[in-house]
Amino acid sequence: MKKEKITVTRRDFIRGSVGATLGFTLLGPEWLKGAVSSDSRSSVVIVRDKNVMDTALNADKEVLENMLEQTLLHVTGKKNRNEAWLTLVSPQDIIGLVPTPLMNPTHDELIDVVKESLVSAGIPAENIRDAQGRSVDLEPITALISLPGLKAHWLTGIGTVIKNYILYSGAPRNYHHQNSTKLGEIWNLPQVKGKTKLILVDALHPVCDKGPQVDPRYRWPYNGLIAGTDPVAVEAVCLKIIMAKREELRGEPWPLSPPPICVEAADKIYKLGNSDLNTIDIETIGWAEDLLV
Amino acid sequence: MTRSKYFFFFFVLFSVLLFPLSHGEACVMRPEKINFPDTIDGWRLEGEPKRIDKANIFDYMNGAGELYLSYHFDHLLVYKYKNKSGNDIVVELYTMKSPQDAFGLLSLDWGGEPVNLGQPEDGKFMKAIIPQNRALYGKGLLRVWSDNLYIRIMAFRDVPGVKKVILRLGEIITAGRSHPLPPEMLRSVKISTDSPWTLMKDRTAYFRSYLVLNSLFYISHENILNLDLSTEAVIVTYERELETREKQTARLVVIKYPDQERAVTALDSFFKAYLPDQKSQVTPDRERESQGFFHIEDGWMGFRLSGRELALVFECPDKQSAQEMTEQVLLDSLSN
Numbered sequence: 178m179k180k181e182k183i184t185v186t187r188r189d190f191i192r193g194s195v196g197a198t199l200g201f202t203l204l205g206p207e208w209l210k211g212a213v214s215s216d217s218r219s220s221v222v223i224v225r226d227k228n229v230m231d232t233a234l235n236a237d238k239e240v241l242e243n244m245l246e247q248t249l250l251h252v253t254g255k256k257n258r259n260e261a262w263l264t265l266v267s268p269q270d271i272i273g274l275v276p277t278p279l280m281n282p283t284h285d286e287l288i289d290v291v292k293e294s295l296v297s298a299g300i301p302a303e304n305i306r307d308a309q310g311r312s313v314d315l316e317p318i319t320a321l322i323s324l325p326g327l328k329a330h331w332l333t334g335i336g337t338v339i340k341n342y343i344l345y346s347g348a349p350r351n352y353h354h355q356n357s358t359k360l361g362e363i364w365n366l367p368q369v370k371g372k373t374k375l376i377l378v379d380a381l382h383p384v385c386d387k388g389p390q391v392d393p394r395y396r397w398p399y400n401g402l403i404a405g406t407d408p409v410a411v412e413a414v415c416l417k418i419i420m421a422k423r424e425e426l427r428g429e430p431w432p433l434s435p436p437p438i439c440v441e442a443a444d445k446i447y448k449l450g451n452s453d454l455n456t457i458d459i460e461t462i463g464w465a466e467d468l469l470v
Numbered sequence: 471m472t473r474s475k476y477f478f479f480f481f482v483l484f485s486v487l488l489f490p491l492s493h494g495e496a497c498v499m500r501p502e503k504i505n506f507p508d509t510i511d512g513w514r515l516e517g518e519p520k521r522i523d524k525a526n527i528f529d530y531m532n533g534a535g536e537l538y539l540s541y542h543f544d545h546l547l548v549y550k551y552k553n554k555s556g557n558d559i560v561v562e563l564y565t566m567k568s569p570q571d572a573f574g575l576l577s578l579d580w581g582g583e584p585v586n587l588g589q590p591e592d593g594k595f596m597k598a599i600i601p602q603n604r605a606l607y608g609k610g611l612l613r614v615w616s617d618n619l620y621i622r623i624m625a626f627r628d629v630p631g632v633k634k635v636i637l638r639l640g641e642i643i644t645a646g647r648s649h650p651l652p653p654e655m656l657r658s659v660k661i662s663t664d665s666p667w668t669l670m671k672d673r674t675a676y677f678r679s680y681l682v683l684n685s686l687f688y689i690s691h692e693n694i695l696n697l698d699l700s701t702e703a704v705i706v707t708y709e710r711e712l713e714t715r716e717k718q719t720a721r722l723v724v725i726k727y728p729d730q731e732r733a734v735t736a737l738d739s740f741f742k743a744y745l746p747d748q749k750s751q752v753t754p755d756r757e758r759e760s761q762g763f764f765h766i767e768d769g770w771m772g773f774r775l776s777g778r779e780l781a782l783v784f785e786c787p788d789k790q791s792a793q794e795m796t797e798q799v800l801l802d803s804l805s806n
Contacts, residue, residue, distance in 0.1 A: 184743040186690040187784075191767040233627055279532045331685045332533050353533050358691065387579065390534035393609035393628065394581060429717070435684040438691060 219410035273308025280389030334437025361447030409450030540679035542567035582606035777802030
């Protein structure tokens with residue numbers, strides 16, 4: 178018998194049946210047998226400092242260093258920065274830093290601060306590489322630190338954590354249409370799987386609509402770093418912040434369109450982490466005004 | 471040169487100029503060369519413009535390139551101005567194959583402060599369903615529809631005095647260009663004066679692609695309405711206030727396909743994906759207009775199909791509203 182094609186639609190989101198429809202669409206009916214929710218909880222840390230950018234929006238490296246240290250201590254539970262880094266990576270690791278290269282790119286100051294901090298923790302400078310791009314050889318890289326910029330995306334809803342590895346697919350355009358649901362599969366490629374040690378989102382000056390092409394009307398100084406080791410949980414918190422900002426701007430609910438289906442798929446289909454905010458502990462440090470979570 | 475040689479020369483010249491028309495593309499001679507000033511209020515033009523076309527648009531703007539390819543995109547020229555402090559103003563001139571496509575890009579967001587760059591006011595009719603503006607400014611970004619050009623002029627830092635420079639650049643670029651009316655398609659939607667529903671003209675958009683539709687009002691991650699560059703579509707948002715002061719919104723999407731068969735096929739595809747439970751109740755009639763209304767999770771939705779045009783309404787609180795909205799659409803006459 179010919180199988181009827183199942184398509185994810187608006188109605189699935191209203192009914193709350195996106196996960197099930199996605200499972201059928203991407204993996205077939207067999208998916209249901211393995212579709213058991215994870216019991217584990219995830220942690221996400223938000224560190225903010227009102228003074229990290231000046232009025233001309235220049236980032237202050239000294240303030241960023243301090244924010245990074247706070248982030249590392251709270252993500253790892255360690256007492257000092259070096260110890261914290263060494264729970265995530267080791268001096269033997271070849272470390273790839275993966276910033277957002279275009280359209281609201283990761284601040285250079287943040288990339289520099291991360292590199293310097295790693296070196297001061299005992300990681301040889303020659304072991305730290307820029308690992309963004311489709312031509313990067315991921316084979317020798319043993320640890321990835323993802324450094325995406327926080328932004329909404331007009332094709333995928335959000336274009337931050339899960340989408341940050343899109344160039345590793347070798348065919349980024351294939352993940353922009355209905356296949357944006359499959360962005361999570363890139364994290365399970367053999368050369369990528371299990372290598373991500375930290376997700377550190379640059380949320381200094383995010384974009385909450387029309388991304389990735391920047392429209393300054395939808396950018397605001399959030400002055401934050403958002404971090405964790407569960408990529409889906411970090412993305413879910415980023416999503417919450419973007420949605421809250423959109424609602425604040427319009428004064429009424431302003432859902433992301435299209436809905437960021439890749440986040441739920443990353444959780445339910447690709448098992449990369451927790452997308453349900455009820456399973457995520459959010460720790461906030463520093464400037465608390467307009468936190469949006 | 472002999473008389474016959476003159477004749478031959480002009481024959482060849484006219485043939486070259488008219489050749490694109492024979493391939494169904496708009497061929498309007500427009501000034502490609504814009505004389506940008508070398509300096510303007512302390513901002514200096516940096517080198518030659520960068521030319522972006524379909525082949526390298528993703529290198530320039532990554533996934534945002536899909537937006538421009540969702541309309542009839544020809545090419546983009548990028549100019550850059552710099553001041554002494556190292557701040558940039560980026561001028562992007564998107565050359566589209568028709569004014570309708572350039573209009574479509576502006577129509578995706580009517581937010582910002584309206585500015586007049588010496589452009590005329592549009593006709594009364596268009597005022598009723600879309601804002602009247604052709605140029606909008608907000609926080610360092612000017613967006614303009616000028617004939618077949620969609621223009622973005624953006625200062626990465628909204629420094630004092632930069633707005634004046636940006637608006638001046640806008641005037642220079644648009645000077646002498648023609649000002650066609652918005653797409654005819656917008657006339658498909660009538661304005662009702664005795665309806666409790668208000669048409670939110672700043673939410674009206676013109677598009678050709680399901681990707682753009684999804685960014686305005688999500689229906690499905692797949693192209694279930696079979697939209698492409700040969701189709702034209704408009705989305706309209708209606709709002710009404712209840713006695714409780716709560717606001718309700720409903721959407722109307724009108725699509726014009728190249729022919730009736732494409733419209734019928736699209737409706738069939740839509741029902742299979744969106745309303746599989748109602749599929750048996752829908753048999754599009756090629757001889758006369760067909761319509762239907764269904765109660766689903768987010769309210770009433772309905773369709774009306776006539777000739778090569780299809781109207782769909784979503785999120786209506788009752789059947790009567792859904793009927794009223796589909797009746798506001800002037801669909802193709804079947805006799806056409």
